[in-house]
């Protein structure tokens with residue numbers, strides 16, 4: 503048997519040969535069409551001032567949280583923030599997690615039990631797949647945004663049923679027919695869990711998310727809102743019933759066995775939500791930027807249909823998409839060249855993220871370069 507170093511070396515060699523090798527990069531001076539900072543909150547000077555004031559107003563707060571929430575890391579501030587988030591999103595209760603990954607892992611590994619069934623959209627995020635793998639429940643996939651396919655799985659599901667979907671799919675930028683899924687869920691007595699990572703701050707009034715924009719809060723068992731994208735901070739909240747919150751506190755291992763988020767992170771989430779409340783115009787302005795990009799692209803380009811910040815152009819083949827990404831990088835743009843297996847083979851794509859702070863000139867220029875290259 504080859505040594506572990508030899509094994510790693512061989513695998514890395516294979517990744518390089520197939521143009522699938524990933525490398526970390528530090529910041530560059532490229533124009534940002536790749537980050538998840540859709541509203542520019544992570545770089546907002548106004549928000550930085552609000553955060554500095556919030557920190558000043560709590561001179562006795564600690565730098566670190568000192569422990570897990572159940573031991574020494576809980577604070578009245580964290581609980582007040584959870585209440586505030588629940589109220590904002592019209593939920594009974596909320597529970598903070600250190601990241602969206604942790605939240606999904608913690609939910610799916612602890613709520614569905616042996617004999618239950620988890621049904622996931624085939625394009626669901628990796629953290630939901632990982633959480634489900636840690637559960638003893640049965641697991642099915644249904645075809646992306648396909649209600650017939652979902653119903654087929656619902657018909658054979660056993661035990662309590664959990665449907666896992668996203669409000670905006672992270673690679674395609676599209677949204678599910680939530681009303682249709684709610685109707686099916688009611689017919690088969692299933693519970694819907696929706697990950698609002700890419701709609702938080704972006705969709706609905708004040709960025710309250712897809713569920714809120716459709717007034718379906720009462721029809722959803724759990725919502726996961728993350729703070730590392732449009733909210734400009736870090737962490738996540740699971741929104742649902744008080745029972746759900748209590749149960750998670752007692753059983754969700756990614757909540758229990760980790761140090762709580764520090765005060766300055768909680769403060770940054772709080773002031774970001776204050777900011778969303780004070781700036782109801784942000785979402786509309788973002789839509790203008792998104793529409794402009796779509797309008798400027800040549801109409802025969804293979805753009806995946808989406809009305810959100812995530813606009814993906816399919817360029818089949820890892821090598822081909824890497825070449826297109828390198829061309830645009832050379833022109834000064836940072837955007838994602840997403841290869842398989844991160845997406846299905848044949849669906850490799852340039853993933854463009856539109857932000858409030860992308861100027862009209864930058865958007866026009868990027869579209870012009872893409873039009874020329876393709």
Ligand SMILES: Cc1ncc(COP(=O)(O)O)c(C=O)c1O
Nearest residue numbers: 601602603627672697699728730
């Ligand atoms: C749909 C979705 N859910 C969850 C996550 C994880 O959230 P976080 O980055 O806060 O861990 C991501 C991040 O990539 C995501 O795209």
